[in-house]
Amino acid sequence: MTAEPETKAEAGVAQLRTMIVDDEPLAVERLQLLCARLPQISLVGTASDGESALRLAEQLRPELVFLDINMPRLDGMGVARALGRMGQVPAIIFVTAYQGFAVEAFDLAAIDYLLKPVATDRLERAVTRVLDRRSAVLANPVPATSPPGESWVREFWVPHRSELKRIDADLIERIDAERDYMRLHVGERSYLMHETIKALEERLDPARFVRLHRSHIVRNDYITGLRHGGGGVWFACLADDSELRIGRTYLARVKELAGR
Known part of the structure; x- marks a missing residue:
């Protein structure tokens, strides 16, 4: 050596x-x-x-x-x-x-x-x-309060054309459910993988990702703000200037990100 x-x-x-x-x-x-x-x-x-x-x-x-x-x-x-x-x-x-x-x-x-x-x-x-x-x-460092030794998924291998493509979990901006498939958004590209959103949520680090809706998971730092639409309806404002409605079930968890 x-x-x-x-x-x-x-x-x-x-x-x-x-x-x-x-x-x-x-x-x-x-x-x-x-x-x-x-x-x-x-x-x-x-x-x-x-x-x-x-x-x-x-x-x-x-x-x-x-x-x-x-x-x-x-x-x-x-x-x-x-x-x-x-x-x-x-x-x-x-x-x-x-x-x-x-x-x-x-x-x-x-x-x-x-x-x-x-x-x-x-x-x-x-x-x-x-x-x-x-x-x-x-x-996006993992907070010191994260459970020691906790193991979360670090990457996904998804079919893309005639090959398998490695997707780093930390680079995924948002995930959208499309029936039995999940669409992983990475920059201007997106990739489909066959998995339920519940199973995917359980594999992702909650210090980095938050579920907004039954059909959406977003990386925490991709959220730029929260907007109240009236009638108890809230939206998450994203870095690409789009908005996603926050489901009532997930609102409390999302508001924790803003210290509310």
Whole structure:
């Protein structure tokens, strides 16, 4: 295992302390070259097996780990589980030649799953996802009053055209029920997934999301205000300048956000 000399972050560019874990020297070298082209990456170390990776991670506390799966003794899945128990859990991007581990990888909350040989544009998209997730968490920290150890869903994998698309829960602005499907709104795009709104509500962190209506869930910070429409009817004003009526059942919880 090796520790890389740290480089000074370029002005104005957010950098991720990054480790590469792979037992193939050529794969490590190729990924190092690709990472060198990305100003968002600060490579702090490499490891050639799982046990060395965990020892190095304890010392370096990386924010991102590029992780191979097929390694001797402790494989990438075992490494990911161990990293998930660290005090500061790094983002995981699996880099592998095998497609068959994707479902298990996503169950371990991997940010992305890249197939070798890794394309530059694909790597850039994966790193952007990590940065987007970090920005969302920093902008919406979980309150200290949240139950310790509470586990809420961190991402969704939804069908999109001919592939599965990973949707970071922190980036979802609102969710609308459409019969047996939920529409997840992320920026100007939306994605459908097959799940009931009640089951979805139970999986989302209540410190980040609030249910407004039997058909709507909204991220707390996407609500810009509340408007009284008369006759006991209230509306939530959203960041996209739209409004959603608040169901009477959910009004008290929504008003808590405004300290009312």
